[in-house]
Amino acid sequence: xxxxxxxxxxxxxxGINVLGKGYDGATAVKIYKKLEPDVVFLDVMMxxxxxxxxxxKIREMQPDAIVILITADATEETRKKLLxxxxxxxxxxxxxxNEVVSETNRLVLKVKEKLLDEIAVKNARLQxxxxxxxxxxxxxxxxxxxxxxxxxxxxxx
Numbered sequence: 001x002x003x004x005x006x007x008x009x010x011x012x013x014x015g016i017n018v019l020g021k022g023y024d025g026a027t028a029v030k031i032y033k034k035l036e037p038d039v040v041f042l043d044v045m046m047x048x049x050x051x052x053x054x055x056x057k058i059r060e061m062q063p064d065a066i067v068i069l070i071t072a073d074a075t076e077e078t079r080k081k082l083l084x085x086x087x088x089x090x091x092x093x094x095x096x097x098n099e100v101v102s103e104t105n106r107l108v109l110k111v112k113e114k115l116l117d118e119i120a121v122k123n124a125r126l127q128x129x130x131x132x133x134x135x136x137x138x139x140x141x142x143x144x145x146x147x148x149x150x151x152x153x154x155x156x157x
Contacts, residue, residue: 002023003043013097025047028040028042032058032061038108039107040058041070041100044071045073051069052085066111069087069091072094091103
């Protein structure tokens with residue numbers, strides 16, 4: 001069994017739904033484009049093209065995507081390159097599947113919290129707008145009652 005299948009099986013065992021798997025960068029980009037998954041796992045050393053290129057392409061499509069890079073390359077050069085490309089997380093081989101799941105959960109919760117904060121800000125703004133509209137409607141009703149057209153001499157008889 002290959003490393004991609006092993007990771008997928010571990011993820012499934014841990015309750016993570018695996019939507020697709022690719023064995024090279026070109027396929028990974030196509031799968032991402034088609035499925036738009038919540039989380040992507042990439043190996044830095046995959047072929048045709050490598051994980052750096054693939055991460056860059058996914059970032060072009062979706063700058064906020066959660067992309068976790070898995071690598072055996074613990075060099076500072078690789079780490080800097082991945083950070084420059086804005087990898088969501090870097091997990092080094094050999095990995096513990098619990099570490100992978102924990103990091104995945106941490107990143108997903110971070111996105112969820114950000115979305116909830118954005119919703120709260122938009123909700124507060126909508127409430128402000130609703131209050132303004134209610135006040136305008138109330139003023140409009142009050143002004144229309146005192147409008148001279150309703151009190152001309154013909155209507156008073």
